[in-house]
């Protein structure tokens with residue numbers, strides 16, 4: 001096979017910029033602060049963040065301290081505000097300061113550790129506070145936030161941002177959204193000088209009540225719909241393609257690949273595509289997944305280690321032709337649904353084996 005038998009992952013920075021502005025327009029009046037954790041949802045935080053900076057983003061979120069340190073370098077020490085969602089421990093204080101990273105404090109223990117650390121500093125330590133308004137994952141309980149606000153219990157800290165996270169934002173009518181909104185309104189009132197933020201991608205599309213001062217989109221920047229379905233307002237950022245290695249004729253009733261679970265129900269031609277787990281194709285997506293081949297969406301039969309088999313039907317194709325496994329036709333949310341997963345996981349799994357190509361400039365196209 002030709003040397004091009006490697007899968008190709010194209011990352012469209014113009015599509016990223018389009019999505020950023022689509023979200024910013026939806027959340028007009030609020031700051032749009034990209035979430036670039038997990039290495040920019042698998043698409044490389046550096047080029048992603050540099051382009052978003054060029055488009056106007058000034059606040060970024062990462063999960064881990066090391067991601068924040070890397071992002072500071074990737075942004076070439078631009079004056080971005082970088083928040084670390086994991087928060088604060090005594091050991092990470094000096095590293096947070098050295099890279100000018102802001103911790104998101106998630107518990108009374110983290111608050112206490114930050115206060116102890118800040119006592120040794122010349123200036124107050126800027127931080128964000130996360131409150132748990134009903135997701136039951138991370139954040140101070142409302143009573144704990146109240147106690148801290150009331151007792152002046154944040155000595156040495158400046159609370160720049162108070163935030164919470166929605167558990168059911170992808171289901172717009174879910175009553176939990178309004179419950180969390182009501183709880184968050186009470187908490188943000190305790191910190192009138194701080195910016196307030198409740199919405200991730202899903203919340204940014206829930207309407208003005210959910211915007212507050214800042215929205216924190218992740219997946220929708222990368223093309224995932226806010227309700228976990230394809231959304232025409234957003235463009236695909238990642239496109240995974242791989243070449244056809246061979247074309248085979250199968251008869252009705254043939255078993256395909258390992259085991260006896262996948263069987264053809266009609267005579268057909270299939271394409272053997274050179275991509276598999278190491279390129280980020282998820283095995284479970286064979287259940288109802290589709291790839292774009294020979295100008296149409298076509299059923300995925302199997303995903304094995306390094307090979308994916310696609311039903312070509314009446315499509316005309318030849319070895320060497322590229323098949324799109326994810327992208328503007330084989331949509332991220334559809335693939336995630338087929339795999340019994342969500343867009344976030346499908347993107348993060350796009351691995352390093354596929355050859356990466358960045359389309360569009362890291363600098364803004366509109367300036």
Ligand SMILES: *Cc1c(COP(=O)(O)O)cnc(C)c1O
Pocket residue numbers: 035037085165199200201202216217218219220344
């Ligand atoms: C990951 C995360 C986000 C972004 O979520 P998306 O669903 O990808 O938009 C926002 N806020 C917090 C606290 C997060 O953990």
